Amino acid sequence: MKKTILAIGAAFALSGAAFADKLLINGAGATFPFPIYSKWFSAYNKLHPDVQINYQSIGSGGGIKQVTEKTVDFGASDAPLTDEQLQKAQGIQHVPTVMGAVVIVWNLPEVKELRLAPETLAAIYLGKITKWNDPAMQKENPGAKLPDMAITVAHRSDGSGTTNIFTDYLAKVSPEWKAGPGKGTSVNWPAGLGGKGNEGVTGVVKQTEGAIGYVELAYANQNKLPTAELRNHDGQWVKPTLEGVSAAAAKATIPDDYRVSITDQPGKDAYPIAAFTYLLVYRDQQNAQKGDALLEFLWWAEHEGQKDAAALDYAPLPKAVVQKVEQTLKGMTVNGKPILASSH
Numbered sequence: 066m067k068k069t070i071l072a073i074g075a076a077f078a079l080s081g082a083a084f085a086d087k088l089l090i091n092g093a094g095a096t097f098p099f100p101i102y103s104k105w106f107s108a109y110n111k112l113h114p115d116v117q118i119n120y121q122s123i124g125s126g127g128g129i130k131q132v133t134e135k136t137v138d139f140g141a142s143d144a145p146l147t148d149e150q151l152q153k154a155q156g157i158q159h160v161p162t163v164m165g166a167v168v169i170v171w172n173l174p175e176v177k178e179l180r181l182a183p184e185t186l187a188a189i190y191l192g193k194i195t196k197w198n199d200p201a202m203q204k205e206n207p208g209a210k211l212p213d214m215a216i217t218v219a220h221r222s223d224g225s226g227t228t229n230i231f232t233d234y235l236a237k238v239s240p241e242w243k244a245g246p247g248k249g250t251s252v253n254w255p256a257g258l259g260g261k262g263n264e265g266v267t268g269v270v271k272q273t274e275g276a277i278g279y280v281e282l283a284y285a286n287q288n289k290l291p292t293a294e295l296r297n298h299d300g301q302w303v304k305p306t307l308e309g310v311s312a313a314a315a316k317a318t319i320p321d322d323y324r325v326s327i328t329d330q331p332g333k334d335a336y337p338i339a340a341f342t343y344l345l346v347y348r349d350q351q352n353a354q355k356g357d358a359l360l361e362f363l364w365w366a367e368h369e370g371q372k373d374a375a376a377l378d379y380a381p382l383p384k385a386v387v388q389k390v391e392q393t394l395k396g397m398t399v400n401g402k403p404i405l406a407s408s409h
Contacts, residue, residue: 094128094141094227126224130175140345143226145324169293187239193258219278222259283378310380356399
């Protein structure tokens with residue numbers, strides 16, 4: 066018995082030592098890319114068992130706050146930092162990872178397809194269209210059996226990059242929205258129920274007949290929620306597809322800091338509520354071991370990781386953006402010394 070206890074104790078000691086030998090890198094932020102980040106961190110750990118990347122899916126607002134306060138090794142956001150936020154987080158580098166679509170989902174068992182013009186969607190979220198059989202809705206969906214039922218609007222309750230993308234779009238297509246709630250990671254919603262994270266809004270819609278909400282495409286597909294066709298900048302009705310997201314990015318000029326909006330882009334195939342999502346890292350890493358591992362992971366994500374994007378409902382980065390990011394990563398340093406320039 067004593068030998069067994071000693072053996073168990075030795076096993077725990079060994080497992081504890083093995084865990085202690087792992088290099089832990091902690092991150093937090095956006096829920097929008099959480100499905101692909103989970104896949105990436107798991108796959109990278111299998112390739113590099115000595116590196117474990119932990120990620121908290123708490124929303125872009127939380128990720129920006131934590132990386133600014135340096136309580137995590139990296140943040141994640143779908144909302145590029147504002148000039149004011151960058152002042153508080155000097156030295157932060159945006160690293161685009163993939164692109165995604167924010168989609169409109171609903172819960173009406175009898176309605177399998179739905180079209181929404183920009184002005185109609187804005188009016189729903191402004192609380193001006195309150196019934197599913199509103200004349201504007203019927204005009205856009207002449208064949209649908211839209212019920213005489215109240216619309217329950219679902220939105221995010223937390224600081225959210227998904228909200229930033231959605232409200233950025235609404236502010237472009239609706240002067241009233243731009244002058245009212247405006248755009249941001251958090252806004253004063255004129256109507257509706259809040260849910261935390263993409264998971265929370267998905268849950269509100271699934272549990273509430275008559276609900277409408279906005280979530281990242283992966284969450285809609287995983288939960289088998291229908292997604293609306295939207296009328297894009299060129300007047301074409303488009304469904305949310307990865308090709309439509311890529312088309313939205315095709316004509317965009319990408320600045321050196323990668324802070325760019327690709328909502329409501331021109332192009333007949335462009336899906337109108339599309340965006341890049343970013344990891345937020347300091348250009349000069351202070352911890353040599355973590356900094357080296359983090360930059361190696363970023364290089365892997367920009368190359369090998371892109372192969373996982375489409376299967377998880379994200380669009381891979383355009384080739385030109387990957388080439389631009391390569392130069393950015395090669396310019397990053399650990400305690401002032403370049404890490405990747407010589408090894409890649």
